[in-house]
Amino acid sequence: MARFVYADNAATTAPSPEVISAMSSVFETAWGNPSSQHSKGYEAKELVDGARAKIAKILGCSANEIYFTSCGTESDNWAIKGAAYRMRKKGRDHIVTTKIEHHAVLNTCAALEAEGFSVTYVGVDEQGRVLLDELREAVTERTALVSVMYANNEIGTLQPIDEVVRIAHEKGALAFTDAVQAIGNVEINVKELGVDMLALSGHKIHAPKGIGLLYVRKGLSITNLIDGGGQERRRRGGTENVAYIVALAKALEIATERIPELDRVRAMRDRLIEGLLAIPYSKLNGHPTERLAGNVNIGFECIEGESILMWLDMAGICASTGSACSSASLEPSHVLLAIGVPHEKAHGSIRLSLSHENTDEDVDYILETLPPIIERLRKMSPLWEEIERKERLTK
Numbered sequence: 577m578a579r580f581v582y583a584d585n586a587a588t589t590a591p592s593p594e595v596i597s598a599m600s601s602v603f604e605t606a607w608g609n610p611s612s613q614h615s616k617g618y619e620a621k622e623l624v625d626g627a628r629a630k631i632a633k634i635l636g637c638s639a640n641e642i643y644f645t646s647c648g649t650e651s652d653n654w655a656i657k658g659a660a661y662r663m664r665k666k667g668r669d670h671i672v673t674t675k676i677e678h679h680a681v682l683n684t685c686a687a688l689e690a691e692g693f694s695v696t697y698v699g700v701d702e703q704g705r706v707l708l709d710e711l712r713e714a715v716t717e718r719t720a721l722v723s724v725m726y727a728n729n730e731i732g733t734l735q736p737i738d739e740v741v742r743i744a745h746e747k748g749a750l751a752f753t754d755a756v757q758a759i760g761n762v763e764i765n766v767k768e769l770g771v772d773m774l775a776l777s778g779h780k781i782h783a784p785k786g787i788g789l790l791y792v793r794k795g796l797s798i799t800n801l802i803d804g805g806g807q808e809r810r811r812r813g814g815t816e817n818v819a820y821i822v823a824l825a826k827a828l829e830i831a832t833e834r835i836p837e838l839d840r841v842r843a844m845r846d847r848l849i850e851g852l853l854a855i856p857y858s859k860l861n862g863h864p865t866e867r868l869a870g871n872v873n874i875g876f877e878c879i880e881g882e883s884i885l886m887w888l889d890m891a892g893i894c895a896s897t898g899s900a901c902s903s904a905s906l907e908p909s910h911v912l913l914a915i916g917v918p919h920e921k922a923h924g925s926i927r928l929s930l931s932h933e934n935t936d937e938d939v940d941y942i943l944e945t946l947p948p949i950i951e952r953l954r955k956m957s958p959l960w961e962e963i964e965r966k967e968r969l970t971k
């Protein structure tokens with residue numbers, strides 16, 4: 577039987593056994609409503625409070641600065657819209673972000689543009705690092721918010737968030753970072769980082785889908801996105817998802833403890849990159865070192881990423897062409913275009929994202945399986961024929 581290799585951890589991760597077990601016990605016993613005035617309610621409330629305290633300790637803030645949400649997308653929406661509406665009252669109606677943000681950020685900004693806010697999309701260099709000079713120029717006294725992702729989900733590039741925060745604050749703007757991909761990869765202390773808001777999601781760190789959080793610095797009041805009951809200190813209504821909140825705290829704890837183990841993941845990543853770059857007409861997308869521990873994103877000329885994925889899947893390897901959200905469309909990745917990959921080449925890129933669950937044998941298997949797939953697909957490509965013909969002429 578063929579091996580099964582899951583190398584799409586940037587799209588989602590398998591819930592870890594410890595997380596499943598913490599969650600199951602909530603479903604089985606602590607299923608009360610945390611707002612109820614009886615023992616079943618107190619039991620659930622205690623679990624939510626405990627999870628919040630644990631998360632606050634890990635992120636270096638106080639428990640009442642953590643707000644649970646339904647996902648990373650909600651956290652991004654809330655941070656950006658909440659800050660924009662609040663700051664507009666102070667005459668600030670401009671948002672600065674980057675061209676390589678997740679669609680949860682980009683489409684939120686687009687929605688605000690339609691409401692009359694102006695948005696500046698700052699560019700990045702060829703390795704995906706935000707252009708700080710361009711950012712500095714973009715931020716003005718009218719800027720409400722600067723939103724820059726901590727790590728990119730497609731190419732894995734890490735951003736100098738501390739520098740971004742400094743630039744935002746110099747002009748009195750708020751600083752927000754989508755840290756969905758970065759968490760569990762780098763130590764994050766929100767106070768040291770200086771951000772006003774930070775978003776996380778559970779399912780990228782081995783908790784289930786459907787839970788996220790937003791850190792909002794104490795004293796900062798942003799407009800509610802979801803009005804309702806008194807939950808989350810009246811700022812995010814909806815009965816708390818106790819089991820998933822417990823799961824998120826457990827997953828965050830484990831992910832943070834595992835950060836020192838990431839050297840092994842980095843070694844697997846680098847072996848994969850080296851092995852795949854041995855294929856002619858291939859190129860690494862993103863930064864060689866300032867990148868997520870498990871992220872490999874490589875472009876292969878003359879073929880379609882979708883075709884590579886299909887063959888990989890038949891061989892039992894799960895990979896992606898970039899972000900799972902945009903994979904369904906045939907538009908080339910906005911991230912690859914932003915780092916200067918030409919349209920035709922942007923189609924031939926694939927992303928392999930590893931986690932601690934992957935092994936050296938997985939890497940061996942990918943390195944055995946992928947090169948023949950590339951070769952086979954290129955043999956069917958008229959573009960490749962052209963390259964081979966030119967090569968023969970120059971020899």
Ligand SMILES: *Cc1c(COP(=O)(O)O)cnc(C)c1O
Nearest residue numbers: 647648649678680729756757777
């Ligand atoms: C996955 C992801 C999101 C969205 O999180 P969901 O919980 O799936 O809504 C936002 N930003 C980044 C960078 C992501 O990778």
